[in-house]
Structures are given as structure tokens and as C-alpha cells.
Amino acid sequence: xxxxxxxxxxxxxxxxxxxxxxxxxxxxxxxxxxxxxxxxxxxxxxxxxxxxxxxxxxxxxxxxxxxxxxxxxxxxxxxxxxxxxxxxxxxxxxxxxxxxxxxxxxxxxxxxxxxxxxxxxxxxxxxxxxxxxxxxxxxxxxxxxxxxxxxxxxxxxxxxxxxxxxxxxxxxxxxxxxxxxxxxxxxxxxxxxxxxxxxxxxxxxxxxxxxxxxxxxxxxxxxxxxxxxxxxxxxxxxxxxxxxxxxxxxxxxxxxxxxxxxxxxxxxxxxxxxxxxxxxxxxxxxxxxxxxxxxxxxxxxxxxxxxxxxxxxxxxxxxxxxxxxxxxxxxxxxxxx
Amino acid sequence: xxxxxxxxxxxxxxxxxxxxxxxxxxxxxxxxxxxxxxxxxxxxxxxxxxxxxxxxxxxxxxxxxxxxxxxxxxxxxxxxxxxxxxxxxxxxxxxxxxxxxxxxxxxxxxxxxxxxxxxxxxxxxxxxxxxxxxxxxxxxxxxxxxxxxxxxxxxxxxxxxxxxxxxxxxxxxxxxxxxxxxxxxxxxxxxxxxxxxxxxxxxxxxxxxxxxxxxxxxxxxxxxxxxxxxxxxxxxxxxxxxxxxxxxxxxxxxxxxxxxxxxxxxxxxxxxxxxxxxxxxxxxxxxxxxxxxxxxxxxxxxxxxxxxxxxxxxxxxxxxxxxxxxxxxxxxxxxxx
Numbered sequence: 001x002x003x004x005x006x007x008x009x010x011x012x013x014x015x016x017x018x019x020x021x022x023x024x025x026x027x028x029x030x031x032x033x034x035x036x037x038x039x040x041x042x043x044x045x046x047x048x049x050x051x052x053x054x055x056x057x058x059x060x061x062x063x064x065x066x067x068x069x070x071x072x073x074x075x076x077x078x079x080x081x082x083x084x085x086x087x088x089x090x091x092x093x094x095x096x097x098x099x100x101x102x103x104x105x106x107x108x109x110x111x112x113x114x115x116x117x118x119x120x121x122x123x124x125x126x127x128x129x130x131x132x133x134x135x136x137x138x139x140x141x142x143x144x145x146x147x148x149x150x151x152x153x154x155x156x157x158x159x160x161x162x163x164x165x166x167x168x169x170x171x172x173x174x175x176x177x178x179x180x181x182x183x184x185x186x187x188x189x190x191x192x193x194x195x196x197x198x199x200x201x202x203x204x205x206x207x208x209x210x211x212x213x214x215x216x217x218x219x220x221x222x223x224x225x226x227x228x229x230x231x232x233x234x235x236x237x238x239x240x241x242x243x244x245x246x247x248x249x250x251x252x253x254x255x256x257x258x259x260x261x262x263x264x265x266x267x268x269x270x271x272x273x274x275x276x277x278x279x280x281x282x283x284x285x286x287x288x289x290x291x292x293x294x295x296x297x298x299x300x301x302x303x304x305x306x307x308x309x310x311x312x313x314x315x316x317x318x319x320x321x322x323x324x325x326x327x328x329x330x331x332x333x334x335x336x337x
Numbered sequence: 338x339x340x341x342x343x344x345x346x347x348x349x350x351x352x353x354x355x356x357x358x359x360x361x362x363x364x365x366x367x368x369x370x371x372x373x374x375x376x377x378x379x380x381x382x383x384x385x386x387x388x389x390x391x392x393x394x395x396x397x398x399x400x401x402x403x404x405x406x407x408x409x410x411x412x413x414x415x416x417x418x419x420x421x422x423x424x425x426x427x428x429x430x431x432x433x434x435x436x437x438x439x440x441x442x443x444x445x446x447x448x449x450x451x452x453x454x455x456x457x458x459x460x461x462x463x464x465x466x467x468x469x470x471x472x473x474x475x476x477x478x479x480x481x482x483x484x485x486x487x488x489x490x491x492x493x494x495x496x497x498x499x500x501x502x503x504x505x506x507x508x509x510x511x512x513x514x515x516x517x518x519x520x521x522x523x524x525x526x527x528x529x530x531x532x533x534x535x536x537x538x539x540x541x542x543x544x545x546x547x548x549x550x551x552x553x554x555x556x557x558x559x560x561x562x563x564x565x566x567x568x569x570x571x572x573x574x575x576x577x578x579x580x581x582x583x584x585x586x587x588x589x590x591x592x593x594x595x596x597x598x599x600x601x602x603x604x605x606x607x608x609x610x611x612x613x614x615x616x617x618x619x620x621x622x623x624x625x626x627x628x629x630x631x632x633x634x635x636x637x638x639x640x641x642x643x644x645x646x647x648x649x650x651x652x653x654x655x656x657x658x659x660x661x662x663x664x665x666x667x668x669x670x671x672x673x674x
Contacts, residue, residue, distance in 0.1 A: 001437040008463055014437070015444045015463075022457035024423070034459035036424055039376045047426035047462050047474055054430075054465045086361070087373055089384035091472045093391075100338040100351070107352045120359035122371035125384050126345055126352075128391045130467050135428045137384055137474030 030233070031149055032080035032218060033140065042147055044140035046077040052095075052131035060175045063102050063132075065195040067109025070134040073220065075117050076199035076273040078140035080218035082148040082208025085119045085201065087139045093129025106134070117201055146208035148216035148277070153234035157214055157278035159302035161246060162203050162291060165223055166262065167193035169269025170251030173258065181257065186250035193248070197273040203296035204275055210290060212283020222270035224322045227302070228310040230278065237307035240267075240322065243315050244301045267312075267322070278304050367570070368486055369417035369555060370477065379484055381477035383414040389432075389468035397512045400439050400469075402532040404446025407471040410557065412454050413536035413610040415477035417555035419485040419545025422456045422538065424476045430466025443471070454538055483545035485553035485614070490571035494551055494615035496639035498583060499540050499628060502560055503599065504530035506606025507588030510595065518594065523587040530585070534610040540633035541612055547627060549620020559607035561659045564639070565647040567615065574644035577604075577659065580652050581638045604649075604659070615641050 003011055016029045026042060027035040033046035050070045052058060058066075071088060078085040090110065094103065114121050119138070153159075171194025174180055174187055182190075199218070207213045215230050223245065231238040247255075247266040255262035275296075279287050288298035302313075310322045340348055353366045363379060364372040370383035387407045389395060395403075408425060415422040427447065431440065451458050456475070490496075508531025511517055511524055519527075536555070544550045552567050560582065568575040584592075584603040592599035612633075616624050625635035639650075647659045 003431060003435055003437055003440065006437060011437070011440060012461075012463060015440060016458075016461070019444075019448065019451075019458050022455065025457050025459055028457065028459045029461065034424065034426065036459065043380075043476075045424060045426055045474075045476065046460055047428050047472075049428040049430065049462050049464055049470075049472060051430050051464055051466045051470075053467065087371065087382060089371065089382055089474050091384050091386040091474075093386065093388050093470065094340060098340055100340055100343060100348070103340060103348060103352060107356075111356065114356075118359065120362050120365065121353075121356050122362055122365045122373065123383055124349075124353075124366065125386050125472075126349060127386055127388055129388045129470070130390065133386075133388075133430065133466070133470060133472075135384075135386060135462075135470075135472035137382075137426050137428075139380075139382065139476075 027149065032077040033083070035081065035147055041141045042144055044078050044081050044083040044142060046074055047135065047137040048074050048077065049133060049135035051133050058132065061195060063105040064109035066132065066134060067106040068113045068196055071110050071113045071119065071136050072197050072199055073273065074136045074138040075113070075119065075201060076197070076218045076220065078138060079199045079201045079204035080216055080275060081140065081142060082146045082204050082216060083140035083142035084205060085117055085138055085140045087120050087122050088114065089123040089137050090121060091125040091135040093127050093133035095129055095131050098132065117199070142208060146205070148208055148213060150215055150217040150230050151233035153215035153230050153236050153278040153304045155236055155304055155306045156281065157304040158281055158284060158300050159227065159238060159240065159276070159278050159304060160298050160300050161219065162200050162275045162296040164246045164248035165219065165272050165274065166251040166265035166269045167248035168197065168271035169265040170248060170254045171195065173254060182254055186253065190250050190254065194271065197271065199273050200275045200296055202294040203291055206290050206294050207275065207277055210283060210287055212280040213277055213287060214280065215278040217276050219272045219274045219276050220270060222268045223276065224267045224310065225270070226276050230276065231308060231310050235308065237305040238302055238310050239305060239313050240302040240310070241313045246299045246301065364486065369414040370420070372418065372484055378478045379481055381415050381418050381420040381479060383411055384472065384474040385411050385414065386470060386472035388470050395469065398532060400442040401446035403469065403471060404443040405450045405533050408447050408450045408456065408473050409534050409536055410610065411473045411475040412450070412456065412538060413534070413555045413557065415475060416536045416538045416541035417553055417612060418477065418479060419483045419541050419553060420477035420479035421542060422454055422475055422477045424457050424459050425451065426460040426474050427458060428462040428472040430464050430470035432466055432468050435469065479545060483542070485545055485550060487552055487554040487567050488570035490552035490567050490573050490615040490641045492573055492641055492643045493618065494641040495618055495621060495637050496564065496575060496577065496613070496615050496641060497635050497637050498556065499537050499612045499633040501583045501585035502556065502609050502611065503588040503602035503606045504585035505534065505608035506602040507585060507591045508532065510591060519591055523590065527587050527591065531608065534608065536610050537612045537633055539631040540628055543627050543631050544612065544614055547620060547624055549617040550614055550624060551617065552615040554613050556609045556611045556613050557607060559605045560613065561604045561647065562607070563613050567613065568645060568647050572645065574642040575639055575647045576642060576650050577639040577647065578650045583636045583638065
């Protein structure tokens with residue numbers, strides 16, 4: 001059987017079903033990061049790799065940005081648990097055509113994001129490889145009360161995001177369509193959102209301090225895909241209101257010019273690295289005020305109900321089931337990249 | 338400038354020279370694993386990746402063995418600090434031709450070594466890739482008194498290894514020379530040593546309890562390369578006695594039949610994952626007895642002197658400087674693979 005027949009999530013489920021966890025594993029495979037018992041504080045542990053030709057194309061993206069983003073996406077996984085990122089190790093596979101200047105640029109990007117988020121790079125491995133590969137493993141920490149899982153949504157909760165969506169998808173579109181007409185400042189904004197995402201660490205840690213915040217995940221695969229992760233892990237049904245999907249205004253403009261539905265880019269684009277979370281209705285005011293202190297929004301996009309599945313509420317009030325479509329490796333017919 | 342002009346170790350030195358470490362980093366880049374402050378126990382953190390076509394050839398090696406070895410070599414890095422391996426995350430890049438059965442086999446090997454060494458696999462990432470890539474990051478723990486560095490050798494110390502060397506090199510030779518005459522049991526032994534190394538975790542932890550044990554490293558690149566790491570990091574000179582290099586007997590036989598010097602395979606072969614350590618002479622009896630309890634040997638191979646560099650003492654008593662030759666990625670003219 002070919003891997004694309006079962007898809008990335010099917011493969012992960014299959015491979016990890018027989019993995020034994022041990023004492024000290026509070027949460028193993030199945031959330032943005034593992035949660036490990038570690039005395040008074042919990043230890044968070046995550047990994048994510050990027051591969052040239054799969055995740056990026058060096059014709060379009062600078063090596064420095066690859067370094068930046070490869071660590072940033074891991075930091076977002078720690079933020080998505082309510083944690084503080086601490087220590088990273090980095091394995092790089094360097095192709096023959098790579099020069100020392102390229103390697104310097106890669107590490108310049110890595111160092112920049114590490115500095116911005118207080119991460120210490122404490123180890124690594126370098127090897128040859130047919131294409132550029134950067135595999136990062138990152139530790140983080142959180143107090144036991146401050147960790148948030150994707151499995152904790154409760155019926156009645158409001159579903160919210162910390163900022164606009166579709167910015168990365170808009171940047172990717174502009175990157176792949178060089179001459180597409182777009183005002184320069186908006187182009188720069190969208191390209192930056194795609195290449196240099198800013199994980200929501202302060203917002204994630206703040207959400208972990210608020211008892212009214214229940215489930216938490218980051219938007220890496222896309223709102224639809226990540227909301228469906230919450231629905232499945234929590235055993236609930238999620239409704240997303242189409243009119244409430246906060247599409248990045250610059251993306252809206254580009255999508256309309258390209259004849260596409262901007263909401264699709266917000267729902268399925270992925271790689272925005274905003275946080276998606278569910279909140280008890282009574283806590284909405286407190287959560288919104290707390291997030292604004294961290295420079296993040298609290299934008300309601302849907303609600304949690306009893307049942308299962310992910311549904312979109314259209315502007316006329318009718319419901320349509322949302323596929324989990326979004327970025328999935330090995331998918332036979334899925335993904336927008 | 339091309340990367341092979343400065344070599345793997347030159348590249349690592351260059352890339353990591355500007356890396357900032359933070360509070361809590363007891364030892365960052367530069368040993369087998371990072372050492373991090375973590376309350377009463379220290380946290381160890383390491384990463385190592387293997388890439389098809391660079392580290393292994395699936396024409397010769399089973400996918401299951403790739404899984405096994407990719408985690409085993411990381412476990413050896415924790416053993417080389419005197420630590421106990423605990424939690425792993427695993428990023429895999431899977432090529433198009435990979436089947437679900439291949440992925441199952443990869444994880445069977447990973448699970449086997451995880452079970453054997455009490456490691457919990459708590460997370461991972463799967464992605465497409467042009468060739469098979471397995472990148473492992475592993476945590477471990479140790480008491481502050483139990484950690485051993487490569488930088489702690491003292492003049493007067495005896496240099497020792499925990500077992501025979503060159504077994505992996507012999508296995509690699511047989512693997513690449515299919516019809517080479519070799520008795521079946523010896524062939525099986527050497528192939529197993531190459532494909533399924535058994536990291537010396539119990540021995541490493543035991544060595545960490547003995548105050549007479551000073552420097553510790555694992556033999557991944559080869560005795561010559563790893564002894565030179567100790568010499569440089571400790572600011573000492575090391576002498577290795579040619580007659581004392583404990584070449585694996587089966588390798589000795591194969592090397593002689595192939596018209597090669599068996600000692601070269603012991604010195605430069607690498608991937609034996611034995612431990613290399615230095616001991617105060619007065620502690621040799623205690624160390625030897627303690628290691629035999631863990632099923633490991635204490636084989637003296639050299640001594641530590643004031644000065645610098647790595648020298649081999651020939652059987653007639655004359656000295657020859659040893660190059661650091663061993664496995665080095667990107668080397669312009671080095672490595673035995």
C-alpha cells in the first residue's frame with residue numbers, strides 16, 4: 001500500500017498506535033508538543049522538519065528565511081501548549097551546492113529567531129544530503145496549570161483566533177506569481193507573513209493563565225484542519241461562521257484580484273501560526289483584555305457544540321460540513337501546495 | 338567557499354561561534370550532548386540525523402535496521418555523558434517509493450531499540466523527502482556528579498575503551514563486498530555490529546559514578562578522531578599504543594584476508610559506539626571491576642600527557658602523529674566511506 005492512500009494523518013495514527021509511553025509522559029504523541037513530568041514545571045518537547053522541494057523552493061525563498069522559519073514553527077508548537085520555549089537542537093542536511101556563505105545565512109536566520117524568543121541553541125548535527133533539510137527539536141516549559149491541550153474544548157465554548165488568517169497563503173501566492181499586481185507595502189507584508197511568521201508565545205502563555213480558556217492549538221495546517229483536530233480530540237462538534245473568518249485584508253485584495261474566494265485562503269491556507277482556542281462565554285471579556293496586552297486579538301470565529309465534526313455556518317444560516325482539507329503530506333488529492 | 342574546503346568540524350565551529358547560550362546552559366554545543374540545568378537532575382539533549390545515500394544504502398540495509406540505528410546512535414550520545422536516555426522525538430522524511438510496509442518496518446526498528454533502552458518516543462513529524470531521512474532528538478538525565486565531559490582528561494590518566502573496535506567497519510566491508518569469503522557466524526556478528534550497535538548505557542552510567550573516571554566520549558567517528566576530540570577539548574596530549582588497539586577478532590580476520598591493516602579499521606573505522614574514557618591510574622582496578630558488572634570491558638589503549646595532539650606509539654617504541662582521520666562529512670579527502 002502506498003503512503004498517499006492513507007495520508008499523513010492516517011500514517012501517523014498507524015505508526016504511533018504501538019508506541020509505548022512510559023512513566024512521566026503526561027501527554028505523548030497527539031498534540032502540538034509532548035508534555036513530560038519534570039518536578040514542579042512540566043517539560044514540553046516538539047520537533048518539526050523542513051525539506052527543500054517539499055516545504056520551500058530556494059528559487060523563491062532566501063536561505064536565511066528558511067533558517068528563521070524552521071525554528072519559528074517549532075516555537076509556535078510550544079506556544080500552542082501555553083508554554084515558554086527554552087532550548088533547541090538543530091540537525092541540518094546540506095546539499096553539495098551549498099556554500100559556506102549559504103550555511104552562514106541559514107544560521108543567521110536561526111540565530112535571529114532564537115534571540116527574538118529567548119531560545120538557546122544547545123546542539124546540532126550537520127550532514128550531507130541531496131537537498132537542504134532542517135530538522136529542529138525544541139524544548140519548552142510550563143506550569144502544570146498553564147498547559148492547554150487540543151482535547152479540552154467544552155460544548156458552549158466560543159472558538160477564537162489571535163489574529164488574521166490567510167496572510168501566509170497570500171504571500172505564497174505572490175511568491176509563486178511574480179508579476180501579480182499588488183501594491184508594494186501589501187506585497188511586503190504578505191511575503192513577510194509567509195517567510196517570517198511570528199509565533200504567538202506571549203499570547204499562548206497568557207492564555208495558559210486563564211481558567212476560562214479550554215482548548216488550544218496553533219494554526220499550522222489551516223483553520224479548517226486545526227479546528228477539526230480540536231473537534232476530534234475533544235469529542236465535540238465545531239461550527240465556524242463563514243462571515244467571521246478574519247481574512248487578512250491584504251490577502252482579501254489579492255484573492256479577489258486572482259478570482260479566488262478569500263475565505264478559502266483563510267480556512268485552508270495554513271502556516272499563519274496564529275493560535276486557535278476555545279473560551280467559556282463568561283470569560284470572553286477577560287480573555288480579550290488579556291490578549292490585547294500581548295498585542296494579540298481575540299476574534300470569535302465559531303462555537304463548540306455537543307456532537308462531532310466541523311461545520312461552516314453560511315451567511316444565510318445554512319450549514320455545510322467542512323472537509324479537513326488543508327496541508328497534508330502524502331495526501332492523494334489534498335492541500336493547496 | 339565550498340563547504341568541503343573547511344570540512345564538517347570547521348563548519349560546525351564557524352556556525353556555532355556566534356550562537357548565544359542562555360541561563361541554565363551548563364554545556365552547550367561541543368560535547369556529545371548538551372547539559373542543561375533542571376533542578377536536582379541535569380537534563381541532557383542531543384540530536385543526530387541519518388540520510389539515505391549518505392549514511393546508509395537501502396540496497397544493503399533493511400529499513401528496520403535504519404530505524405534501529407537512527408535512535409541507537411543518539412542513545413550512545415547520552416551514554417557518552419554518563420546519562421540515562423529518557424524521551425525521544427523523531428522527524429522522518431519519506432520518499433515517494435516508500436510503502437506503508439516500509440514505514441511500519443522503520444518504526445518496528447525504532448520501537449525495538451526504544452524498548453530495549455527504556456526510551457519513550459513522545460512525538461514526531463512526518464514529511465515527504467527525496468530520500469529517506471530520520472532525524473532523532475533525544476533527552477536524557479544525569480545527576481550533577483554523574484556527568485562526564487570530553488574536556489576533563491588529566492595528564493597521567495590511562496585511556497581506555499569498553500570493548501573491541503572495528504566491528505562496524507568489518508561489517509560495512511562485508512556488506513559492500515557481498516561475495517567476500519567469511520565464515521557465516523563471523524559475517525553475522527560483524528553485520529550486526531554495523532547495523533544494530535548496542536550503545537553502552539549501563540557502562541556510561543557506571544562510569545559517571547566513579548570519581549576516578551575523568552573524560553568520556555563515545556566512539557562514533559573512530560578511535561583516532563574521538564581521542565583527538567578528548568585531547569583538544571581537554572588541552573592534553575594523547576598517546577595510543579598500536580599494540581593495544583583492541584581490534585574485533587572477526588574484523589582482524591576479514592581485514593587480513595582483504596590485505597588491509599586491521600589496526601586501521603580499529604583506529605579509523607568508527608560507528609563502534611563503544612565508550613572511550615580516561616581514568617586516574619589508581620582507579621583502574623575499581624573501574625575495571627565496575628564495568629565487568631555491566632558486561633563491558635576496561636581495555637587500556639593509551640595514556641594522557643601534558644602537551645597537545647594525538648600520537649601513536651608503535652611496537653618499537655617510536656612515535657607517529659595520528660591524523661584525526663575518521664568519518665567526517667564534507668571532507669575534501671577524508672573518511673573511509
